[in-house]
Amino acid sequence: MKLKFALDYGTAWGERLYVVIEYVRSDKSIKRNSLPMDTADGMRWTVETTVMESMRHPIDFFRYSYHVANAEGIILRKEWRMVPRQLHFDSSHNYFMDDSWSDKPLQHHLYTYAYTTFTGQDKIRQSDNVVRIPLFRKTIVLKVSAPQLKSGLALAVCGSHPALGGWNPSQYVKMRYAGNTEWIVSINVAGISLPFEYKYVVVDQSTNTLKEWELGFNRIIGEADMTDGNVIVADGGLLRVKEDIWRMAGLYVPVFSLRSIRSCGIGDFSDLRRVVEWAASVGISVIDVQSVNDTSLSCFNDSIISVHALNPCYIDIEKAGRISDKGKIKMLHRRRSELNALPYCDDEKVWKVKSAYLRNLYSECGHKVTASDGFKEFIDENRGWLRPYAAFCILRHRYSTSVSEEWDVFALYSDAKVDELIADYSDEAGFIYYVQYILHCQLSDVCDYARGLGIVMMCGIGIGVNRNSVETWVSSQYFNTDSCVGIMPDRQHRSGKNTSIPTYNYEAMESDGYRWWRERVRHMERYFDAVSIDSVSVFFRVWEVSNGDADGRLGHFSPGLPLTKDEIEYFGLVFRKDVYTRPFINDSVLNTMFGVHAAYVKDTFLVSRQYGLYDMKDEYSTSKDIYRYFAGHNDENGIWIRNGIFRMMADVLFTEDRRRPGMYHPVAGAYNEPIYNSLSDDDKEAYMRIYNNYFYQRHDIYWENAGRKNLLGAFGGTGVLLYADNLGNVPGCVPKVLDEQRILTLEVQTMSKNYGCEFSHLDNNPYRSISMVTSPDMPTLRQWWERQRELVQRYYATMLHKEGHAPEHLPAHIAEEIIGKHLYSPSMICMLSLYDWISMDDILRADDVRKEGRGVEDSHGRKYRMTVDIEQIASADKLNRKIKTMIQRSMRGRR
DSSP, X not given: OEEEEEEEOOOOTTOEEEEEEEEXXXXXXXXXXXXXXXXXXXXXXXXXXXXXXXXXXXXXXEEEEEEXXXXXXXXXXXXXXXXXXXXXXXXXXXXXXXXXXXXXXXXXXXXXXXXXXXXXXXXXXXXXXXXXXXXXXXXXXEEEEOTTOOTTEEEEEEESSGGGTTTOTTSOEEOEEEETTEEEEEEEOTTOOSOEEEEEEEEETTTOOEEEEOOSSOEEEOOOOOOTTEEEEEEEEXXXXXXXXXOEEEEEOOGGGOOOTTOSSSXXXXXXXXXXXXXXXXXXXXXXXXXXXXXXXXXXXXOBSOSSSBOGGGOOHHHHOOOSOHHHHHHHHHHHHHHHTSSEEEHHHHHHHHHHHHHHHHHHHHHHHHTSHHXXXXXXXXXXXXXXXXXXXXXXXXXXXXXGGGSGGXXXXXXXXXXXXXXXXXXXXXXXXXXXXXXXHHHHHHHHHHHHTTOEEEEEEOSOBOSSXXXXXXXXXXXXXXXXXXXXXXXXOXXXXXXXXXXXXXXXXXXXXXXXXXXXXXXXXXXXXXXXXXXXXXXXOEEEEETTOSSSTTOXXXXXXXXXXXXXXXXXOOOOHHHHSSXXXXXXXXXXXXXXXXXXXXXXXXXXXXXXXXXXXXXXXXXXXXXXXXXXXXXXXXXXXXXXXHHHHTOOSEEEOSSSTTEEEEOTTGGGSXXXXXXXXXXXXXXXXXXXXXXXTTTHHHHHHHHHHHHHHHHTTOOSEEEEXXXXXXXXXXXXXXXXXXXXXXXXXXXXXXXXXXXXXXXXXXXXXXXXXXXXXXXXXXXXXXXXHHHHHHHHHHTSOOOSOOOSXXXXXXXXXXXXXXXXXXXXXXXXXXXXXXXXXXXXXXXXXXXXXXXXXXXXXXXXXOSSOHHHHHTOHHHXXXXXXXXXXXXXXXX
């Protein structure tokens, strides 16, 4: 038996196409071959191979895909493979695959779990059940993918030859559904002359009437070698029919912020189920829960301690089971009422109450749960992350710190040591497993319930992890522990910022096929149909600062392209390392910055060097040293002097790359510092040429390639619908790569992406986008209205086209108008916060806008909560009718 592959594809010099074939045997074992293809004209690539079938292990079917590699064998590009190319294997025939390259289609959203949930179809997953089709003496196999088809419709083919109906609409040839949105048919072409033309048609399954012809030019089967035993396979790609525009109305709400009469001081998964019920009643089709991971060390979602473990505070303890001690149950109800009455949620107090109850429940009837088949299956499937997570929790409590370096023999992760620890603390580990299993069951129940109602569940994939987390302990090779993600100096952060979040080592991640990211995404697929990528720019580049720096001024781009001494001098600046990479400190600078405190700063922190300059003393060479010195000095003078020293330490033109000695990064905002003013006019011009090249030109293509590679590595092949937060300071290449990957963008009208425009016009939103009034990281609509008075006045006049002064407080009818405009935007999803939805109701919304959203969140573990119960929202008939009508009229509901 022979397989022949042919593909038209234009390559660059040195690139070559390969076909990767997987032979799946009847025992499910797989044999894989990668074959280089040949070309005579640089466009038409072909390869032929002979298949020898084993009698002991017959081949059931084969699948294949193409990729492009360079001369070194490095894969540069792969096909989109959500709908795999696969065929039943018949050793008595030869197969000729006449293909075209499969890119991610423009209608990629039709293949996602979100779309199939909304439409009630089965999830798109690769199937090992390949349809067997009859093969003839001479056969042509036609295949096409049709995700647009609705229930009750089927595909057929109609063509120019009488065997295909002779273009007669009533004489079409029916196709078979092969799974994964694909339809297939085999045509007996014995006695049929080639070439012939054909088109796919949509037919009604119940009446067998033709409903629609495929758009575009006729498809053609050209001249081919149709000797006996040959099978020509024509992969038609995507069906060319117009699909209904898919648009949804959505809601984003963090789980912790939910409040119901049955809550225990924090939102839980049962509260989320109540939100799902309310959303279904008003026509909301997607719910973004922000994050569900364990953030027990911080109240912020970008500081998770495990990318797999669920937050224990989100467990509904009553649904978990009931203990026998009535006194303890009575105490629980009292504490629950006290916590539920608070205007905020306090993780520590909530978990103290919930954990006490769960431990009693575990000791009484935990054995029944742990003996169940469901629990055992959960342990088997999740052992890889459960054991390290349990060990982390045990060690954190044992040593009273989450800093793994202080865990003695456990400082470096070891499977063997973890096994010993789990054995020694088997009961505590069992309790941790028990809690995670209940959380898993409760979240699965909510998501399955939502899916049954056609509601898409979405969750944010927090980009950062806590520096002291399970991930950095177990998978330290994937993180740069000597550096942190920083924020560049700008108007909002004049000194920049050190977030303390470790940066990723993408080289290590790439070396093992982005396993860490792929496992993380697969884990989220268990529950969610859509995923939001927070701060997508980190896949392209981050502003990286040293772990010892307090702010972001001395950071640099990573990945970045630092300059050599020769490159710096090419721009016209004679490079003097001792001058340009050390803080520029002299008496004039000291007197200007510190005034009467100059002598104190000089005597305490500085040491003299030549030419009237000073250096920092060795014991005060880093920001951490300065912080340590000023610890407890919280008076106004102490803070002022400390911040002045930080600025003085950042008064350099270049920083040397820590990993590549002899290469240098220009310092952000250095042109505002004294060292720049000390340069001659010619040197100033030369430095600004270097500065502009580094920050605005040098990295464009480099970051584009890095972002494309990292996004494909992390999310390539996933079936979830992806949207990315691409607001703020992002590289110019980001929109292009997101468009290529069919990732939805975030569009906020008050954060226009068009230079020189204060507000964006909603009518210009791309279809593949999510429209929001405000993002989850911004104030609510009502808060924004009251805090940004000058901006609001311009918005009131230019976007709402109203005269006079904007009201001081946002009226419900104007909130309704703003939300209505967003609902009618072209964006695929209009996503609003729960606060924004209820802003249209004068009764439900809070009297004081300061009680809404992030305005009441602080750094002590307290998080904001809804000002109203879910039950109150569900019973607000007037508001609910209004929301349902607005969604229906904007064509964002189910039809």
